[in-house]
Amino acid sequence: MIGTFSALIGAAVLLLLLLVWIRAHSTSRGTSSAWEPSLYEKGDKVEACPPEFVSHIFSGDDLLFILHMESPRLERLFHRERNAVAHLWVRQTSAAIGQIMRQHLEITRQSHDLEFATEAGIFLQYAELKLICIILSASIELAGPQRLCGLAVYADKLTQSIGDAQRAFAAVTQNREIGGAGSR
Amino acid sequence: MGMSASIKVVPVQEAYDDLLHRTLSRISCDLGRLIYLASMRDYNSGSYHHDGLTDRFSPEIARKALELAHRQVFYRVSALSLENVVEEIEIYLRSSRESPEKFLRAWEKLEPYHIAIPLEVNPTVARLFLSNIRLALAILRFRQEPIPPSR
Numbered sequence: 300m301i302g303t304f305s306a307l308i309g310a311a312v313l314l315l316l317l318l319v320w321i322r323a324h325s326t327s328r329g330t331s332s333a334w335e336p337s338l339y340e341k342g343d344k345v346e347a348c349p350p351e352f353v354s355h356i357f358s359g360d361d362l363l364f365i366l367h368m369e370s371p372r373l374e375r376l377f378h379r380e381r382n383a384v385a386h387l388w389v390r391q392t393s394a395a396i397g398q399i400m401r402q403h404l405e406i407t408r409q410s411h412d413l414e415f416a417t418e419a420g421i422f423l424q425y426a427e428l429k430l431i432c433i434i435l436s437a438s439i440e441l442a443g444p445q446r447l448c449g450l451a452v453y454a455d456k457l458t459q460s461i462g463d464a465q466r467a468f469a470a471v472t473q474n475r476e477i478g479g480a481g482s483r
Numbered sequence: 484m485g486m487s488a489s490i491k492v493v494p495v496q497e498a499y500d501d502l503l504h505r506t507l508s509r510i511s512c513d514l515g516r517l518i519y520l521a522s523m524r525d526y527n528s529g530s531y532h533h534d535g536l537t538d539r540f541s542p543e544i545a546r547k548a549l550e551l552a553h554r555q556v557f558y559r560v561s562a563l564s565l566e567n568v569v570e571e572i573e574i575y576l577r578s579s580r581e582s583p584e585k586f587l588r589a590w591e592k593l594e595p596y597h598i599a600i601p602l603e604v605n606p607t608v609a610r611l612f613l614s615n616i617r618l619a620l621a622i623l624r625f626r627q628e629p630i631p632p633s634r
Contacts, residue, residue: 346604348607351562360564364564364565380617384611388607
């Protein structure tokens, strides 16, 4: 009896999550602009989103201004628009860390002296970021970007930290290769 | 020879400052500056041109200065709070001397602000800019609506 009840609750939670994901997906696609495809389809190097914009997108200040208007129509429009921007940022962040990891794997394939601790650290940070992106993506529709500001700012800092680590790793590997080629 | 050498060493910053002091400072708001700078861009090639600046510097320096100014003003406008975006549109509307109704209708229908976005900017920031303008126009439209009589 308890087993059946738990299974039903589990199925209901799964269904709810699926509905939230479908709604989030359709919202972000439905309000997408001509600016978005260039991010994912052409593989161009995309300029990073400046950190101050992350806190701006997820801040509650603009929502307070809208609430002051006492217009349900404006409120709905605001939620739809800001959710779409937040979703785009999450997708951009997810794409950026994917690109960083691809570059990292490319270098590690050519490198001969890998450090396990460094590699494990980078991989854990990557996994953490991917998980945060999934959580953010699912929570934007449920909680609204304004309640996720801390997590988004943390994800942005972590992305920058992984990017910096990757660039430092690439520079060290390149120097070693130049040094190795010079000593031969 | 000497002339072309002197053109090359002129920093973009000098042309940028010139643009700022001679032209952009005369425009009343950042949104106006943004629209003005976007209009200096060729729709087909995406490159910038300004006769006065080109005469004083070189086409290449002028292009770079305009591009730099466009990006800076764009990021400044995109970073504004929604309340400030509404104020910017109000100032721009007043400077256009167009009737608010006509202006709002044209901006809502034609969405001319799309062309104000520089070519190489972060897509999320570009989306935030479009979103804020759309919301600000909806707010201005809402403010124009007559207050319904209380029952």
